[in-house]
Amino acid sequence: MPIHINLLAEAQAAEDLRRRDPVKRATFLGLALVVLMLFWGVMGQINLSLANQRLVGVNTAIEAHNKEYTNVVAQLNQISVAKFKIASLQKLQSARFLQGNLLNALQHITVSGVQLTRMRVEQKYLETPGTDPKMGPDGVSPGTPGKSRETIVLFLEARDNSPNPGDQVNNFKQAIAEQPYFKAMLDKTNSVELVGLPSPQTGPDGKQFATFTVVCHFPEHIR
Numbered sequence: 001m002p003i004h005i006n007l008l009a010e011a012q013a014a015e016d017l018r019r020r021d022p023v024k025r026a027t028f029l030g031l032a033l034v035v036l037m038l039f040w041g042v043m044g045q046i047n048l049s050l051a052n053q054r055l056v057g058v059n060t061a062i063e064a065h066n067k068e069y070t071n072v073v074a075q076l077n078q079i080s081v082a083k084f085k086i087a088s089l090q091k092l093q094s095a096r097f098l099q100g101n102l103l104n105a106l107q108h109i110t111v112s113g114v115q116l117t118r119m120r121v122e123q124k125y126l127e128t129p130g131t132d133p134k135m136g137p138d139g140v141s142p143g144t145p146g147k148s149r150e151t152i153v154l155f156l157e158a159r160d161n162s163p164n165p166g167d168q169v170n171n172f173k174q175a176i177a178e179q180p181y182f183k184a185m186l187d188k189t190n191s192v193e194l195v196g197l198p199s200p201q202t203g204p205d206g207k208q209f210a211t212f213t214v215v216c217h218f219p220e221h222i223r
Contacts, residue, residue, distance in 0.1 A: 081132045102154070105181030111172045113162030117211075120155040148223045154216035155195075165210035166198040173214055187219045 099121070106116065130146030156176070162168045176182050177192045186192065198210035 077132075084132065101181060105179055106156075109172075109175050109179055111168055111175050113160060114168050114172045115159045115161060116156060117159050118155075118157040120157075122153045122155065124151040125149065126151075150221045150223055152218040154218070156214045156216065158212060158214065160198060160210040160212065161207070165200055165208050166212075169194060169198055169210070169212050176214065176216065182216065185218060187217045190217060192216050 102121070106119065109116075126149040128147040128149075131144040158172060160166055160168045160172075173192050173194060177186070182191070193215045195213040195215055198212040200208060200210050202208050
């Protein structure tokens with residue numbers, strides 16, 4: 001039987017050992033990992049770029065909505081202020097002091113021998129500023145209404161021409177206090193007062209008369 005001798009056996013064994021070299025396999029594995037990391041990094045950059053684009057779009061939409069919200073809030077605030085002022089004006093108009101009603105009541109006061117010579121109304125107002133409604137995180141917060149303390153005093157200067165000047169002064173005061181308008185409108189305590197004493201005088205015709213002043217106090221009102 002012939003004997004086969006492989007003269008390349010040693011070279012083949014060396015080549016096989018080289019192919020199975022762990023260093024080479026580690027090198028290939030390292031290269032594969034590097035390629036994988038590069039691929040993961042590229043995909044991460046792509047995803048980050050897409051996320052940034054979406055973020056820019058969302059921020060743009062939010063900014064647009066914020067502008068719309070700010071405009072709506074400003075308009076709501078203006079509407080609330082306008083409604084508040086209209087309501088205040090209506091309240092003031094409904095409770096204002098009317099001179100016509102006063103004059104109509106005075107013409108129904110008649111006392112024999114007494115002549116009304118002058119009427120003066122003194123109105124004083126002490127104002128306290130209010131605050132406008134404001135838009136807060138929980139909606140529109142109501143403002144504080146402005147206040148005005150109203151004080152009204154009526155001065156009536158009259159002349160008593162009765163036979164005994166001065167006797168009709170109290171009757172004139174009583175007539176004012178019992179007149180329906182003044183009875184409803186004047187203060188309930190010390191509503192009609194006499195200022196000083198009647199002043200006796202003599203007219204050009206030689207007749208005597210007495211002048212006097214009656215003060216009528218209206219109650220204070222907070223408007």
